[in-house]
Amino acid sequence: MSKLNYKLERSNDKITPFGGISLLIPLLDKMGIRNFLDKELDHPGSNRGKPPSSKIIPVILSMICGGRSFSDIDKLSFDKVLSYISGIEDIPDSSSISRYFSKTESMLDEVAVNKTISKLGSLNYKIVKDALKRENLFSVTLDQDATYAKVYKRDAKYCYKKFKAYSSMTCFIGESGYCIDEEFREGNVSAQVGILEQLQRVHKYLESCGIEVSNVRNDSAGYQSKVLNYCFDNDLTFFIGGDLDSSVRKGINHIPSDSWKRYRNRYGDESDNEEIAEFIHCMENTKESFRIIVVRKKIESDNPTVPELLGDKYEYRVIATNSKLDAEKVVHFYNLRGVCEYNIKEAKYGFNLKSFPSGNLAGNGLWFKTGILAYNLIMYLKRIIMGGVYKNKEMGSIRYQVISIAGKLVSHGGNKLKLCCSVDMFKKMEQWRTECLTL
Numbered sequence: 046m047s048k049l050n051y052k053l054e055r056s057n058d059k060i061t062p063f064g065g066i067s068l069l070i071p072l073l074d075k076m077g078i079r080n081f082l083d084k085e086l087d088h089p090g091s092n093r094g095k096p097p098s099s100k101i102i103p104v105i106l107s108m109i110c111g112g113r114s115f116s117d118i119d120k121l122s123f124d125k126v127l128s129y130i131s132g133i134e135d136i137p138d139s140s141s142i143s144r145y146f147s148k149t150e151s152m153l154d155e156v157a158v159n160k161t162i163s164k165l166g167s168l169n170y171k172i173v174k175d176a177l178k179r180e181n182l183f184s185v186t187l188d189q190d191a192t193y194a195k196v197y198k199r200d201a202k203y204c205y206k207k208f209k210a211y212s213s214m215t216c217f218i219g220e221s222g223y224c225i226d227e228e229f230r231e232g233n234v235s236a237q238v239g240i241l242e243q244l245q246r247v248h249k250y251l252e253s254c255g256i257e258v259s260n261v262r263n264d265s266a267g268y269q270s271k272v273l274n275y276c277f278d279n280d281l282t283f284f285i286g287g288d289l290d291s292s293v294r295k296g297i298n299h300i301p302s303d304s305w306k307r308y309r310n311r312y313g314d315e316s317d318n319e320e321i322a323e324f325i326h327c328m329e330n331t332k333e334s335f336r337i338i339v340v341r342k343k344i345e346s347d348n349p350t351v352p353e354l355l356g357d358k359y360e361y362r363v364i365a366t367n368s369k370l371d372a373e374k375v376v377h378f379y380n381l382r383g384v385c386e387y388n389i390k391e392a393k394y395g396f397n398l399k400s401f402p403s404g405n406l407a408g409n410g411l412w413f414k415t416g417i418l419a420y421n422l423i424m425y426l427k428r429i430i431m432g433g434v435y436k437n438k439e440m441g442s443i444r445y446q447v448i449s450i451a452g453k454l455v456s457h458g459g460n461k462l463k464l465c466c467s468v469d470m471f472k473k474m475e476q477w478r479t480e481c482l483t484l
Contacts, residue, residue: 108419
């Protein structure tokens with residue numbers, strides 16, 4: 046008989062394709078996330094209305110399971126196992142959740158949505174603080190970066206790349222990858238806007254928690270006198286990409302020829318076409334002078350540009366710093382910003398934060414903030430609970446290997462969730478769940 050010769054039948058058995066999500070539920074409760082949502086967020090006016098957690102948590106679960114829009118939440122609504130283990134026996138349908146996220150029919154509604162965004166931001170801070178303390182990270186590096194997502198919304202604004210977009214100013218913990226702060230905004234907002242304010246927020250909060258901000262890394266958007274002055278005033282070591290403006294180019298031109306040395310990467314390999322040097326610099330409004338580290342790369346082109354024909358045969362990149370590290374080590378440390386760019390990509394693609402289901406900025410800001418919560422919860426799960434080879438796995442692998450384990454809920458002799466996986470994986474799941482329950 047052909048293996049394809051079988052019939053399909055619908056089943057009402059309590060089965061879920063996402064049995065691995067059972068790890069996350071005790072984590073939500075042990076960290077007080079459900080209680081925080083229901084205590085801090087506004088409740089619906091009607092007594093029959095459902096608590097805020099029943100609107101936010103299904104979106105988090107949907108994102109972790111691979112959902113891309115509000116309509117994908119309906120799949121979870123039908124999943125009786127997921128409803129049971131999540132403690133939300135009647136998950137609202139997608140239209141109800143969509144209204145909760147996108148309701149901005151009046152200015153009052155928009156204020157309410159923005160208040161919810163602010164509260165979720167506070168929750169996010171608490172999650173990251175708990176994670177850092179559990180990992181004994183009491184001295185951290187802050188990586189700030191703006192990211193843009195192309196959209197086709199009617200009211201969206203054009204970004205500097207000439208397409209309609211939403212943008213987000215993010216701040217990540219360099220040593221662990223948690224996103225501690227995020228500000229969602231229109232695409233036409235400059236990447237320079239809000240950097241100092243975000244740095245002040247995060248620094249003040251971490252300092253109040255007994256966590257030191259030892260370093261600040263930023264691209265050239267952070268090359269602002271007010272940012273540098275804040276770092277000087279608060280003894281923060283900065284590594285910030287500089288602008289090749291006229292004053293910096295003048296400084297480069299005054300570097301003696303014998304001061305240039307062959308650049309070595311962090312593995313000690315000497316470059317064939319890159320050299321490194323430095324000079325002391327001061328911006329017009331900075332309180333103190335600082336170092337400019339310069340890496341120049343020889344241009345080898347069959348079609349030389351006008352500057353090359355005039356004798357400038359190098360391309361330059363510069364880093365502003367008040368660090369006392371050797372010039373090469375400054376470059377090596379600054380280059381670790383690439384991890385921040387990777388983390389942004391992981392959040393956007395791993396949790397589908399490159400698409401926006403709402404028709405307005407506030408609703409999409411709430412969606413993005415919820416996605417950052419989902420991202421940090423998975424980071425927490427990977428780094429603190431799972432560890433080992435799972436610590437650095439991408440969300441796609443976590444979803445495939447752990448979240449997408451089929452489970453069946455049976456009621457004989459008490460409720461049990463039976464997982465369809467190997468013996469080795471089952472033992473891991475038991476161990477991880479125990480660790481979640483004993484946090």
